[in-house]
Amino acid sequence: MSAVLDNLVSAQSFPELSVVIPARNEAAGLQQLLPKLKAAFPGAEIIVSDDGSTDSTAAVAVAEGVRVVSRPYGAGNGAAIKAGARMASRDLIVFMDGDGQHQTEDIARLLAKFSEGYDMVVGARNPGGQANRHRGLANAFYNRLASWMVGHRVADLTSGFRVTRRKKFLEFLHLLPNGFSYPTTSTMAFFRAGYAVAYEAIDVKPRLAGTTSHIRLWRDGTRFLLIIFKIGTLYSPLKLFAPISLAFFSLGLGYYAYTFFTQHRFTNMSVLLFSAAVIIFLIGLISEQITALMYGGSGANGRDDS
Structure with missing residues (x-):
């Protein structure tokens, strides 16, 4: 060196x-x-x-x-x-x-x-x-x-x-x-x-x-955070969608357990939370495939253009 x-x-x-x-x-x-x-x-x-x-x-x-x-x-x-x-x-x-x-x-x-x-x-x-x-x-x-x-x-x-x-x-x-x-x-x-x-x-x-x-902590800090999520969604969608989907699924499972033991029934809220979990995961999966196709033939796939 x-x-x-x-x-x-x-x-x-x-x-x-x-x-x-x-x-x-x-x-x-x-x-x-x-x-x-x-x-x-x-x-x-x-x-x-x-x-x-x-x-x-x-x-x-x-x-x-x-x-x-x-x-x-x-x-x-x-x-x-x-x-x-x-x-x-x-x-x-x-x-x-x-x-x-x-x-x-x-x-x-x-x-x-x-x-x-x-x-x-x-x-x-x-x-x-x-x-x-x-x-x-x-x-x-x-x-x-x-x-x-x-x-x-x-x-x-x-x-x-x-x-x-x-x-x-x-x-x-x-x-x-x-x-x-x-x-x-x-x-x-x-x-x-x-x-x-x-x-x-x-x-x-x-x-x-x-x-x-010229940077302001709160104003530009929020923008930095949004940029991180924007680029993360663009290049690795499941990194965002999978945890969110898991969170909704966990909430649905927890709410179902609560209503089962207290009311002995499966409520509409649990159905809504489970459905949201599936939809969010599928959106992330489709976004991941679109990302792979978008960069499959570009110079950003690791090919050296120098």
Whole structure:
């Protein structure tokens, strides 16, 4: 690993690498980040995707000589990511934030891990890198739930610092929301499509003075949760439908036992609960078959399109 990392660091030129930075009012962060990126990776294509900033974000990027794609109004972090990914022309894409939290030197570590044969490598923040205790607890819950949904350990579901192949990322571009759930969607999509995903531990620095997070815990937390269930339903429907079906069946069985011993009869409520259990299970089974057919002949079935 160290030898590969040393080679990556010393190469200083990555003609196959695009760096996409979604930015909204991140002029201060970009003034520090872009010179470092250009010095560390002079051969890389650097793209700043300006999501309707009202400060000098676009002007800073233009002054640094990097590519800029701008929106006339803010549509969300996911929309900026999609615009940057479409503009990227290199084989590999690194996604990172422009607020000063992600470090340029960690890119080489992600690339070194990626070179081991993974399809996506995500920078997993240490516990101290969470914005606050509540955000850390919420992310831990999301990680556990997503791990159960996809059947693999998800170390950091919401980290936006990652490297992947452009072709494979574009396969799921239509699934990405325009808001702040792009890391959630892309991570779960890669896992459920059978692609190899790895995590590399990283340290993140506090946001630069004058920059604030655009994520709101309760509002966007609910959206993250819905995205997890949405992607889980899309890629592994029985993971959701089977437990719900079992819950209804258990309720029906319990209610039947209660009415049998107290009233000596089989009630309509028990019939309704048993029927709901069967219907929900059958819906999940049909959804599972549709999912298998949908990905049976696509590039997301594990075939390497690189």
